[in-house]
Amino acid sequence: MTKSYHYSIITIMALLSGCQVIHLKESNLSSALKSKNESILTDNTLSHQTQNLLYLVKEDEKTCLQNFDDCLKKIRSLSENSSREERYAALSEIYLAKALDVGRSSQCNATLKSNSCVEQELALFDKSLRYSYVYLFDSEESPFDRVFDHRQNQVRIFYNVALSKLMTTYFNHLNTLHFPPLLKVDGHEYHVNFDHAVDVQHIEVDTFRSSYNMNFSGFNTVNRKDGLGAEFIVGRKEHDVNHGFILDPDAFYAHQSNPNIHLPRFFPVTAIAYPKQKATADQVIDGAELEIAMFDPYRQDRVKVEGVDYPLTANYSAPYGLWLSKYNLGAAGYWSLINKEANLIMPHLYMLEPFNPNKKIIVFIHGLASSPEAWVSLTNDIMGDAELRQNYQVWQVFYSTNMPIFESRFQIYSLLN
Template sequence: MLKTNLHIAIAHLLTGPFRFSILALLVLFIQGCATPVGIEPVDIQTGYQLNTESALSSGSPSEASKMVLRRNGLMDRFENEPEKVLAELHAELKPTGDEDKLFTLAELSLLHAQKTADHAYFLAAAVYAWSLLFPDDGQTIQFEPSDPRYRLTYDLYNQALAQGLASPEDGATEEVEVQIKPGIYQLPFGALDLSLDRNGLSWGGYNLEHFISTAFLEIRGFRNRYRSPGLGSTLAASISREHLAANIAGANRLGPQTKVPVTLLARFKQARSALATGQIKGQLALYANDQSKSVSVDGHVQPLEIDPTAAYAYRLNDNPLYSMEILNFIRGGLFAGAIPEDRAKDGLFTIYPYRPGKIPLVLVHGTASSPLRWAEMINELEGDPLIREKYQLWVFLYDSANPIAYSAGVLREALENTLNEFDPERKDAALQQMVVIGHSQGGLLTKLTAIDSGDRFWNLISDTPFDKIKVSPDVEALLKRTLFFKPLPFVKRVVFIATPQHGAMAAASEWVRGVVAKLVTLPQTMLRGLAQAAAATGDEKLLAKLRRPPTAADNMNPNNPGLQTLASIPVTAVPAHSIIAVDGDGPKEEGDDGVVAYLSAHIDEAVSEKVVRWNHSCQGQPEVVEEVRRVLLEHLATLSMAIN
């Protein structure tokens, strides 16, 4: 009755005297209303977000999963009854195919697990994703590579696996520690029986432990985060406190704070067909990224997901060496106290275990510094596939207040010790092609690996011929190591970065040198050696050295006879490259980096010289890293030409 009366009223209005005005108002009203179907223009970022959002990127289902929910009338129910909806979708899975629904189950299971912290649903998401990636018939994922779900399925598997095996105590803002152990794990639709391949649990002679997911770590301090997409959960593993066996070459040269980038896989057996029974079997396996870059699954090679930069940043996070650098310069010996008893005591450490066939690249830090200051360069060089394949990075840690010749002797001996440990029979030709790079004072140590000094340094401190003094064998060895230098036959190229070849500006100050001399603690072995030599000869020069033992600051005084002698001996045995920092825009010849003047760093014999506009701490700057990269590639090219 009401409807009939409304129709009569409208008809009366439209036939009355105001019909034209009313019709015009109706037209305007209709034009102002949105149509049931239409569009709304958006900017390019919003458009992309609408088409690519997912459980991983936005915490909402992807459009592909929403389509499955809408088709089945489950959109609203999933919000209110997610577990029932997931169970229904699982029960409706066909024995084969059904990729759309399988993807939806993987994504929505992970989404529900994120909201509830229920690890069973994380593991279910990993199983669903694996079933989609690797069907039982030996084929790979059926999505086209252009389908956004193709890569997203890998990411769902990788992250769901890490979260599914995470420690239950880990909170949203804490590190996610992954528990790698066999056992029966609950699934929403059954159980997961996981075994463990223990072959990947050791690395470089150590057990691996405390596996932290790097997918949930944000890094700072590096320009670039090098990671490669692939299969598996990326982890940073700690090494055990003590190595497993003394006969594993190089175990004692891995740093105590080492974090190993590894990738975790859970290989599920016949997962697609096993979804119907709810009884899934699988095996956990770990792959160290320096040893494996890919794996075979059902006869198909799959690249592993790797995230080495995150593991390296985790290693450097709160590293105690940072806080020791200045204090160690003053007191000496603190670095040695931070090294476990079972590690090498000569200061030479490797980033990764020794790998035959790779050329050693040795980095030597400067004054009041440590190997941590090479972090940016190490990350960049390790991020270069060719350099990573051809070179192995070593670092030298030393007390930088000690006399430069003394530290250089320690470096030389450490290099020889390392080669004897790694390759006692000299079968590895790559070890004989070493490149040594030194920053600041480290450049002076580097130079002393590549020159022939004869007896010039000895003559500066004694008027007695060295072969005429009578000292104990250990003191004789110390003096020879510290004062007599010949090119090391395995060092084939050297690079100097901001090196005070002719002295550092601050070291010219007598006041600065005096303060350093009063503060620093020099090695007793060196002082005892000088005392024994002085007692044996009665040499006044040696006695003067004992009364005022020289420090590295004395050695970098432009007027120091030892430095002047070193500067007078050119590097001719191997190619030498020079990278010089000059702060500011003025003429380089008049400039300096705040510590070293250009004219001090310049050497005529350098086969290349690169000037960068930066301060003294330039070793991590892009121009410096790129010049080092160029030199390393040149070194490879030279070796290739020599072989051919």
């Protein structure tokens, strides 16, 4: 009986050890897709790919960000259980997560950040940018081999955001009206190249901000294109000059510029960063000099990196939308009807992009008690259509509808000439 008892125990143990531990659990489609898209930028938590890598080094998101240097050492020491590309992607996200975490801290979440806070954020954005670059452009597989790889799209966004945060943080902390030709971050150098954005190189800048998360309630759609690079709005500092009413503007402005003809107030700019000279992945990570190339998306929509052609990120609606929202032109139009808009005694001409002699000009003139806002949808549609955008440029005339019709006609004609 004892022998039989032992056999029974052994049989039970064998059955218990063979119990299934993996069970099928189907999620609904929306949850499954949401899980794939989660990252530090969408849900304030690391992507599941990065969390899987942390699991290999016995870390989780919280402990990794708290014991940051130790966590980084563990990840870099991985060799057999993960690919080089997996480590690059994870480190790009972890550095970005740490930078955002530092920015939210009580010591750094202030209107005027201390130098130490800014330097710490910049150093982290720098590392995130470098790891995302080597993942995208220095991997065994080319970006086109991974064209449908969701992870590649995530890391492309890490690259764009890290560059955007690095540049806006650096520029806004400088408190200057001009772009510096050289950025120094954590001992690393970034050379800024304006060859493809000459219109913003020498202007006085009073606004430099990312347009990535800009939305405008009055637009049917925000015309933007996903691609490579960080998208920005550059605002030109204006110097208001008001000569009052001029009876004969042709004679008055014969030998001087007319201040009522306004160059673009806001410019779209796309920036990419890449090694200034040929460099290995390790050299890029360790601080090789990078070049930041600035592009005018109205003039260039593709760029070559490592000999391969890529579409550039672009936002065509943001400059126009920001201009409309800043100046509240609709209200000014109504005030002009009852002669209470002092700045609209003379008609004004507004260019929405730098003058391009290769494009035909469309001039929009509004009606009674109105403003350039009357043309919002049509103007935005022109900017959103590739063929129209490449062949036409929009100018908008804003004038006081309180003025006699023949006088308005004469003044507007003189302005356009």
